[in-house]
Amino acid sequence: MKTSADPGFAFPDWAYKPESSPGSRQIQLWHFILELLRKEEYHDVIAWQGDYGEFVIKDPDEVARLWGARKCKPQMNYDKLSRALRYYYNKRILHKTKGKRFTYKFNFNKLVLVNYPFIDMGSGRVPQSAPPVPTGGSHFRFPPSTPSDVLSSSEELRSPGMFSSVARRMARGSVSDCSDGTSTNSELEEAVGADERGMGPDRAYRGLLPPRLPHDSLFRIYPAGLGRHGPRVHPDSLSPFPVSPLPGPGGLLGPNLSPALSMTPTPHMSYTPSPSMSSPMLGSHFSFNQEDMKHYLQAHTQSVYNYHLSPRAFLHYPNIIIPQPHRPTLEKPAAHHLHCPPLPLSHSLNQQAAGGEEREQHPSPFKFKLQPPPLGRKQRDSGSSLAAASSSSSSSQSSSFTGSSQIINSSVAAGPPKIKVEPISDIESEEEVEVTDISDEDELNHSDEEEQGGIFTPTAHHYHHQLNSYLRANGTGSSHSAPPHSHPEEDPDDDVFKTPATPPIGSSSQAFPLINLKSEPGQAAPISPCIPLKLRFKRRWSEDQKMEAEGERDEAEDKKVRADREEEKKVGEAENGGGRGEAGGVILGLMLPPPPTQRRASSELQRATAQLSLENTGC
DNA sequence: CTCGGAAAGC
């Protein structure tokens, strides 16, 4: 809920909790940054500024000092700290706002997604402070995925569970725990002192800063989007997350399901400060009606099937009726579902049934991007050509997820996708859209090179392929029948999907590297009926079992992908590949479907929370 | 300033 005192930016509380950085017992830098960011005392040192998630280190030395204090590394300096920050680029936790000194931007999508909506079906609203978390450690992993990247799935943000409680704790004081006690307060004070000392200008600056909202607001906001009633939240809304201006009818509420969804880039989100907003927003809850949820879940389920995900997933949704995988109709929806919210989903379904491809007409806010793996500097330099190529291909796809044919063509023509495709789930997606800052634009132009932006969503891609395959297998149809995808992008679901997708590693022979990994034949046309559905599922299932173990593989694959990408560069071909997104992994893990029962979830959550709360650190 | 490779630490 809200910490009245907390000026925090709009990130969810969980984002601030140390616990959110699981993997490490020690606080992680990004977390620390967030911590500073949320405290007014440090606004003169570091503060949100510019686009959503963007912050400026006003006093690098001070930040470094604080960080050093926290980590008991007196020798810390901005150079070192910034190096650590740069390591986040590849992880996509952070990226640099080009052209702006000391300015970085969080990829909250990633972070947020993790906590994403643990929807409380029972009550119909999401718990503000403590979303139900999938049981502590269990994360559901979608198959091949889990990008180990950034937040190791379960680890980093694993406990989305507690939002506020922890946050509060943190707020109380933990900027620095070095040598117990000493610092927390002292540091804080120091920081404050610093402010006073000499940052006159900052004050003015402050005014410019986005208003800080209670973390809670975030969640509320999403809901707003979700709610049918509040579908259109002003982008300006307090929420840090840009609300996507959903073009679609009815506003694609869908995306709202997850924050990620809402992350759609907004042309410009200023965090607008309207203090007033907060209260109104408060009213809106993250609520779904069961129907919506159902739709959502069904879609999800369907998707899972389509993605040949493990059936286990369904276990989570006992109440849900699993759609028949092979039914084309459902499939479409499923696909659709990527970007659409539950309600919309149903909506779209109908529409689709009727009008099929016309969906495109409603440009959805989401789009895909091909996202090559972050290139190293060297690579980037040499790979520019590649980027260009990829961009072109991606653009076509992204612009219209029209049909499999298109995709297929591109992929086929191009050959196996070697490029690492990343899901857009992250904020990155937002970035892409946002033209706000230079960096973003830059990236856009370049067809996103890396982390920043967009990420093509392999997911969508994969999904598509798979879908097509499916259709074909079922005799449904032509390659064209593929459902037009609107915009996969930010959906959390996308992430979900994408996650499953396996990185295309490339054997050039495979037309659909992504999909077929296992069950489906690589060749497009051929896929067919050769493999009975049952068999396929069976295989999936078994594979699924392996999956858990495979999680780690992702990273390796990632690397592999990169390597592939390089090769690709050499070849000069740009493609879409499948890749897995890091974020996706994380997201998936946390996003798991809510436990069948809320109560159970709640209890688990509580447990987890309690557990987590115990873990604070110190040096 | 910024970027990342490399190596070392925890």
Add this chain to the structure above:
DNA sequence: GCTTTCCGAG
């Protein structure tokens, strides 16, 4: 795994 430390390069 996540930095911390160094460092050359842009």
